[in-house]
Amino acid sequence: MTDQAFAQADPEWLELTRLAREWFGGPLGQLMLQEERKLLEEELGRYFGGFLVHYGPCAEAPATAPQVQRNVRLGAPLPGVEIVCEEQAWPLGEHAADVVVLQHGLDFSLSPHGLLREAASSVRPGGHLLIVGINPWSGWGVRHLFGKGALRKARCISPSRVGDWLNLLGFALEKRRFGCYRPPLASPAWQQRLAGWERVAGGWQSLGGGVYLLVARKMVVGLRPLRQQRREPMGKLLPLPMAKVNRRPSEP
Numbered sequence: 001m002t003d004q005a006f007a008q009a010d011p012e013w014l015e016l017t018r019l020a021r022e023w024f025g026g027p028l029g030q031l032m033l034q035e036e037r038k039l040l041e042e043e044l045g046r047y048f049g050g051f052l053v054h055y056g057p058c059a060e061a062p063a064t065a066p067q068v069q070r071n072v073r074l075g076a077p078l079p080g081v082e083i084v085c086e087e088q089a090w091p092l093g094e095h096a097a098d099v100v101v102l103q104h105g106l107d108f109s110l111s112p113h114g115l116l117r118e119a120a121s122s123v124r125p126g127g128h129l130l131i132v133g134i135n136p137w138s139g140w141g142v143r144h145l146f147g148k149g150a151l152r153k154a155r156c157i158s159p160s161r162v163g164d165w166l167n168l169l170g171f172a173l174e175k176r177r178f179g180c181y182r183p184p185l186a187s188p189a190w191q192q193r194l195a196g197w198e199r200v201a202g203g204w205q206s207l208g209g210g211v212y213l214l215v216a217r218k219m220v221v222g223l224r225p226l227r228q229q230r231r232e233p234m235g236k237l238l239p240l241p242m243a244k245v246n247r248r249p250s251e252p
């Protein structure tokens with residue numbers, strides 16, 4: 001896969017994806033991805049099936065589900081992407097995947113609603129959709145407001161709003177987890193000193209984590225019961241009189 005765009009790609013979307021990929025390759029982005037991987041690996045170990053689809057701007061190989069037969073990456077024409085497509089034109093059939101992972105896909109999207117609909121359509125009934133996003137109610141969300149470059153362009157949609165969107169698309173939210181509690185400080189020395197706080201706050205699972213993980217299950221559409229045909233009432237069954245048998249003695 002090369003960095004050359006395909007003819008129909010939106011230049012604005014490609015540039016946004018490229019900037020996001022560069023930011024995740026830096027020290028702060030790597031710290032965030034490191035904490036996310038812990039959450040994703042723990043969650044993805046529960047699933048099995050035929051296909052897992054991953055969508056997101058990160059350059060490094062994402063966490064996989066070991067019990068799923070095929071893990072594929074799709075997205076912009078960049079290194080590491082196996083299936084090239086735009087965010088609202090996935091080349092997948094409806095209900096094609098057992099698990100779909102959107103790792104910061106909504107954060108760096110031109111149309112979060114359109115991307116979420118595309119991902120939701122690809123999940124089979126009973127399958128799972130996992131969404132990782134930057135928590136706006138955290139130190140990372142505050143840095144996004146005053147930052148520069150790709151982080152400044154991130155949407156940082158709140159987990160409660162994404163949960164409402166999932167409900168409208170026929171998903172039931174099963175789990176909400178947080179991670180990356182260390183503040184967005186570029187100094188490796190300070191990050192090392194605050195590693196203990198990451199473990200303590202992660203055990204509390206407070207709402208101040210820099211990233212959130214939503215796990216939603218696609219509801220299975222119930223079968224409509226067949227309407228029984230109305231039957232005309234029948235009269236009562238009356239016992240019939242039994243015929244008497246006249247047994248004559250046999251003649252000599």
